[in-house]
Amino acid sequence: MKRIYFDHSATTPVHPEVVATMMEYLTDKFGNPSSVHSFGRETRKAVDEARAKVADLIGAEPNEIFFTSGGTESDNLALKGIAYANRKKGNHIITSAIEHHAILHTCEYLANQGFQITYLPVDQYGMVSVDDVRNAITDQTILISIMFANNEVGTIQPIREIGKLAREKKIFFHTDATQAVGHYPINVKEDNIDLLTMAGHKFNAPKGVGALYARRGVRLESLQQGGAHERNMRAGTENVPGIVAIGKAAEIAKRDMNEQIAHLQGLRDKLISQVLATIPHTQLNGHPTQRMPGSVNFSFHFIEGESLLLNLDLKGIAASSGSACTSGSLDPSHVLLAMGLTHEVAHGSLRITMGLGNTEEEVDYLLEVLPEIVARLRSMSPLYGAAASEQVSNPCSTCHRHE
Template sequence: MIIHNCEGASVIVGDKTIYMDNSATTPARKEVVEEMIPYLTENFGNPSSIYEIGKISKHAIDKARKKVADALSAEENEIYFTAGGTESDNWAIKGIAFANRNKGKHIITSSIEHHAVLHTCLWLEGQGFEVTYLPVDKYGMVTLEELKNAIRDDTILISIMLANNEIGTIQPVEEIGKIARENRIYFHTDAVQAIGHVPIDVKKMNIDLLSLSGHKFEGPKGCGALYIRKGVKIETLLHGGDQERKRRAGTENVPAIMGLGKAIELAAGEIGETDKNLLALRERLIEGLLKIPKTHLNGHPTQRLANNVNITFEYIEGESLLLLLNAKGIFASTGSACNSSSLEPSHVLMACGVPHEIVHGSLRLSLGRMNTEKDVDRVLEVLPEIVQKLRNMSPLTPKEYRTI
């Protein structure tokens, strides 16, 4: 794959460079692009039009909707297309809040949610709602007892992510959904990172609303979906036309919707084989990195996404680590891509109890289908040298961990 840097020079990804930031975004699969192209060219009609090329687009959206529904074990009329995970999270949380405020104004979420959830909840607090932010244990896991204790008579929504985007910890969503259902509280889960890694059955898992985003599982950017269980009382977020059964206004992005449908069909159908390969690479990577002194694995050791490795190195700074990795042709992240420009420490790692003085030395390596054992071995060859170089430069590094 060829990309171009900011000066226009070509970079070959997957050959001379190694991409390990698949939690930030993924390259669209060839099959996905092929599915999209006809709807950018000859089948360009507006789905709201009554003439033939409009009907073709409308039929295509229906096909994609069924693919998403099948991947979630949902019904077709429970799937609504959006512009991505952020819109889906906003719609789920704000829509439930305003549609059910006569019943109550209390929402429960966790302290390690994506900012699309946390900032939405913070905004709602300014509108008179109350939010409880559940703590997590050192692995980033919500405690069911804490959740039960947080429930009040006026609680209308519980929003807990299925899998964390930074540390990969997978939450006990089925049990959380059961608690919500028993208390007649709506349950929303941000499943943006989980699609293609965790088998999802919204009925079995007691999920009322679920958010997803195409570019996290080798689909296009700018397209997502929200599952809304039939019978859920929710307000519309975007007003205008009658698209998406009068619940989400705006002309549908047909090419992207077709790409998302194909991507989720492939991802859901290949979960077992994909995760088997990724798990082997993940364990090889973790084992090698933990051989570096004063290195710690973040997140749950087993209940985590098969492609996620989040490591903290003491006595170094993550931004410098990324720059040196980039110079070696290795692309990674210090945490959430949506917050990579911030100098603030990771709210996820802080919530897990990682000491403030070392939280900045975190590195997230998220694997994808294109990664190989050769990639992992190259990272394990390069990273110890970079970590040691940075430790030698840091005034905080004790003498025993210096080589100069």
């Protein structure tokens, strides 16, 4: 049976070149980067080179990159670090209703510490309004945090415009870019970004390593105490193999990005057009054009997403119904609900995210098996017959692609 991986937003396979590069630092080059002898010096050099590669990927300077354990730690360091370092200036933070839980739960924690949090709504495409950001700003606002691209529906936010507004108002701007780094062009200077989160396992490095970009001059309060690692920002001996790996992954991502974007956009657009043309009562979630190259999210009315995933898995296809961090939950996606979908429609969502190694033949196989699975599941739904007939006689825009 074919085994096809369409869940790259959850995690990605480690690139073979990354594996080859990091293996040396799991075996022969094992020194502590803080040691002054030759074993330590060679790993310190490797860490410095990786820092430069990660910085180059996003248009930053090497001394603006702080290595972490991943996206969640980077988000915590960005939000708590800014909040604690600037609490004398204000206590207000602006974010959106569709952020990853690494942001939402950190904001909940800060709210319990006395900070005021504004959660901005999104439109039907999952897009934040720049005007809503502007209207939410008060004289107490110290931080705006809006994700670069949504992990569930793939919508790309107006980051440059929000960053420009924040810069004009002298407010720090952070973006959780874990879904975008390595897959979409980012330049922190041109995009007016003060802080940016990334996770290595989202762009073909291993799990357990990430980074936070913090613009030079941005003051953060460290979250953990110990040694002077990462310029006193993150105590603890560096994860050298992971850091070398994320550096190599960043180098490969920059090298191959244009080719990968073109390839994935072709697969994405083929999948969207053919699914909407062949499976009735289906809607595309997220922005029709301002979306990540390999990201697709559908809602199939009258069926339940978990049953759809199980049936796809039986055909050898790995997909998702939302964020991997909440896939065990019975609650519908907070992202889809924020976009205005009903609980019933949100429960029937399918996230297909493509990446390294995916081919047109794999998309064709999905297009072959998906209509049959959806039809079979609908045939078992007591709601399908009556509701489908009603929608045929009284069509609504949510049953078709957003125009």
